[in-house]
Amino acid sequence: MEKHSIGRYIASIYRYQSILINKQFEQYGIGCGQHTILINIALNPGINQKDLSERVKIDRANTHRAIKKLEALGYIHTDRDEDDKQIIRSCLTEKGEKLMPSIKSGLHDITEIMIKNFxxxxxxxxxxxxxxxxxxxxxxxxxxxxxx
Amino acid sequence: MEKHSIGRYIASIYRYQSILINKQFEQYGIGCGQHTILINIALNPGINQKDLSERVKIDRANTHRAIKKLEALGYIHTDRDEDDKQIIRSCLTEKGEKLMPSIKSGLHDITEIMIKNFxxxxxxxxxxxxxxxxxxxxxxxxxxxxxx
DNA sequence: CTAAATTAATTGCTATCGCAACTAATTATA
DNA sequence: TATAATTAGTTGCGATAGCAATTAATTTAG
Known part of the structure; x- marks a missing residue:
């Protein structure tokens, strides 16, 4: 086994995984930059961008962009918090709710491809x-x- | 353990890893897009872009760009194959050879950070x-x- | 032996990502 | 209470990435 191989494997798996995710969700207009955000909004309705960033472990700027795109696609809606107007909370729309089963099953399929024969x-x-x-x-x- | 977590971990580790690699090799002008290419040229002197792409499992376009950058930085030099003039072969320069120990030890450090306490x-x-x-x-x- | 197919490299395009700088809202402090 | 510091969100920038189309060289077929 070569040295430094862990990082190499991580990088190469990440790239293949991104290809699969993009293919899987292309039909919904969703790419590998948005699906995690969508799932985490589904799991935590009303979550704000900062908390989302920490959960997904992604930069705030990119969380923001994902939310903008998901909103434009009509899968989520955003509302300013009444008490603290800095905060913007995101929730699934009905269209988003309807999409979730497909997202979950798509991700399940990709996981199964990855750990086939495990x-x-x-x-x-x-x-x-x-x-x-x-x-x-x-x-x-x-x-x-x-x-x- | 949540479902679909393997993919999420891969993605988040990949992003943190990229941050560390960029920091580690910033001083040499090398980013996370080039270090793998550099190492594989070191391991396979005279390798062409197609074979490099297959080894590193990266798109040909990006292999090309990494080679361009490494050449501009003076770490590698490229030569057209005499027999098949489609093929461009890459080798380390002296400057590149001198850099290798730092690259290797830098990657070793990052691996150790990742699998600390394993x-x-x-x-x-x-x-x-x-x-x-x-x-x-x-x-x-x-x-x-x-x-x- | 020429035309078609294949191969390797290259370029343009779009998406994703982190960082740094910025704005607006809120909280702390003097 | 007015000013400073902090917080949440936003925007611009450059790097990395895959895909598709193009070019140039080589190989295959007719």
């Missing part, structure tokens, strides 16, 4: 290990930002 | 599982392309 303990293990890696990297990047 | 069997396991995922996804995307 034994049950391996499916468990890969998720655990990836979670740990994410935690490590996130913590480290955060520490870099806190320094500056 | 036990030895886990380090083994994560690489195996990621390799299998990459194989699955690559095969699937390839099958899609062959259909059309």
């Amino acid at each position: 034994e049950d303990p391996e499916r468990e293990e890969i998720t655990n290990l990836l979670q740990k890696i994410e935690e490590n990297v996130q913590k480290y990047v955060k520490s870099l930002r806190d320094d500056s | 036990e030895d069997p886990e380090r083994e396991e994560i690489t195996n599982l990621l390799q299998k995922i990459e194989e699955n996804v690559q095969k699937y995307v390839k099958s899609l392309r062959d259909d059309s």
Whole structure:
């Protein structure tokens, strides 16, 4: 096994995954930049952009762009918070609700492609290990930002 | 454990990883788009763009752009093949050779950040599982392309 | 041996992404 | 209470990425 291969695998899997997501959701006008945002709005109705960014671990600017696009497509609607007018909350529209089953099943299919022929303990293990890696990297990047 | 989490972890780790790579190699003018290409030219002197693309699993257009940039930075030089003038072969320059140890150690550091606190069997396991995922996804995307 | 098909490299286009700078609203402080 | 600091959202910018179309060189077929 070559050294440094973990990062290489992550990058190459990410790129293939993006291709599959784009293909899967093309018919709905949704690309790999929007589907995670859409799902997280579905899971947390009324969430604001800052919290969404933290959940999805994506830059605020891109969260904003995804929301703009999803709104233009009619899958979500946004409202300013009455008490704090800085905050903009997003919820699914009816059209968005209707789309969710397709999104979920599409993502399920992609996951199945990725872990095809994995034994049950391996499916468990890969998720655990990836979670740990994410935690490590996130913590480290955060520490870099806190320094500056 | 949530469903669809594998893809989410891959994406978020990829983005953090890109941030770290960009920071690590900023001083050399090299970003996360070029370092893999550079390493693979070092490992396979005289490789052409098509083979590089297949190794790195990146689009030919981007391989081309990375080579252009690395050449402009003086880390590699390119030569047309004498027998087949379609083919352009890339090799490290002396400046490139001198840079390699820093690149390798930088990537080693990033890998260590990612798998901090991993036990030895886990380090083994994560690489195996990621390799299998990459194989699955690559095969699937390839099958899609062959259909059309 | 010429025309068609294939191959490798290249360019234009659009999407995604992080960062830095900015605006507007809110909160803290002097 | 008025000013400063913070917070949430927004915009511009440059880098990375895949796809499709183009060009130039080579190979295959008629």
